[in-house]
Amino acid sequence: MLHPLLSNTPVWVWALLVFLVARGVAAMKPGETSLTKLAIVPALFVAWGIVSINHRFGNAWEAWGQWSVGIGAGVGLGWLLLRRATLTLNPSTGELWRSADYSLLPLLLVTFAVKYGFECALSVSPSLSADGSFRAAYLLLSGGFTGIFLGKYLRYLRASRLAVLGRTLDAAG
Template sequence: MNLLQQLLWQTPIWVWVLLAFLVWRGIAAMRPGQTSLRKLAIVPALFSVWGIWSISHRYGGSPVAWGEWLAGICAGAAVGWLLLRRATLTVDASTGTLWRSADYSLLPLLLVTFVIKYGFETALAVAPGLSSNAGFSAAYLLLSGGFTGIFIGKYCRYLAASRRATPSGMQPAG
């Protein structure tokens, strides 16, 4: 069995379930529609939890590691916020339902994020010593935080749109 086959077979099943879920969410986002803030929070929450678990597991309480990851989140959040600057967001304040235009950026972002996280996690599983390599760790933490931040920034844009809605009904926001 070659290395690629070994990696694929030794990957936990939850990783493949997560990938299927992310693809499903990305495809669904390509259609305009109504959703709730709770549903929109799932992807940023998943990547945040995955990141927190990974950093805690590999770096413990290292202020440098947490600082690099948080710096990545801040930069990514700004990008995520800007990605939705032209999106049409309308909120029904009486139900809290948010209508959003199609988001063609989500599926590619989810796939790239998954591949990068999977690649780094695989490299760290195969060679745990990489976590002590400053350059590798910085790349891993900044990219992991950056992509997580993109999803957080997009969610913050949706959250801001919902906060600007008035109780009188449907209000454009963005």
């Protein structure tokens, strides 16, 4: 049963996995990066979520509402994950220096596995999208993981803004 699932997975999904692993490994090293690069992962998960929900549930307001609730909870968690990070802005390059982020790779792998698992289940059994419990779990988890990446990005954005205003930021405020 595993072989047909893996072989019927589009190539872009495997390319996305490789990209996410590379981003997670790179985040384990402290260094300078741009806000644009930091926005890529949250943007990917927002886009993947929008496409998936639109495809599976269309304009169902309750689906979008559950996903949004998940995002809200995830943003708070993502913000907290970077509470001890050291973030400073290099005025000469305009890039943000950040300490190593060891939470990103495991989060990316778990997020990918959960989203992939739900998508496989829905592909094999499309009727699951009508099951209220399955639907809620899918939407809340998908939104929650997306929110975590958004929350982390918002913390980076805040650090950058505070640095521009001339305030120091040891632990991202």
